[in-house]
Amino acid sequence: MIVMKMKWLGHASFLLETRGKKIYIDPYVGDYDVKADAVLISHGHGDHCDLEKLAMVRTPETVIYTSEACAEGIPPGNVVTMSPGEKKSFHGIVIHAVEAYNFKRFRSPGVPYHPEGTQIAFIVESEGKRVYHAGDSDYLPSMNDLDDITLALLPIMGRAVMDVDEAVEAAIGIKPEMVMPMHWRDSDPEEFKAKVESKSDLKVILMQAGETLTL
Secondary structure, three states: OOEEEEEEEOOOOEEEEEOEEEHHHHHHHHOOOOOEEEEOOOOHHHHHHHHHHHHHHOOOOOOEOOOOOOOOOOOOOOOEEOOOOOOOOOEEEEEEEEOOOOOOOOOEEEEEEOOOOOOEEEEEEEEEEEEHHHHHHHHHHHHHHHHOOOOOEEEEOOOOOOOOHHHHHHHHHHHHOOOEEOOOOOOHHHHHHHHHHOOOOEEEOOOOOOOOOEO
């Protein structure tokens, strides 16, 4: 039976293995001893796009999918820019770009931490599974329109992303088969789990960095 495997590297960093391909998402923390067939980078902040980690896994054949704004800071190579609503096919794997931005969290008055148009979130579709990585985002109305999500990876830190309560709302709005909190810093993933389970029948996944989940 063909499966998709997902290893949580820590923070918002993941390694997906599907169709014989290895795909990193937002390289920053964890072990990077496996070369990448593709790398998905939501935006250019250092805790999502660590250029040293990227260099460790990148080969001349590695395809990097990212936003146009982030691509400007990545060394030249096989870099593909995407905008929300676009999708790309990669060896039978479909990579969807979807919205991710702040509209209620600001670095300074009128200046969001993550302005609209500077980053993208991703849905990776393969083997009949759809994994959604929300990037650094507030809870957006468009999240409710995401269909048939197998696993939703949602930030819960607050400050520059959703806090626990908003991530709970997002999880219930998205209605995935499973949801996993990420990018939590000082927030409590157990609080997220308890609140989701008290308000829905969604399955909440909690992992330790380095663990692998088979989908």
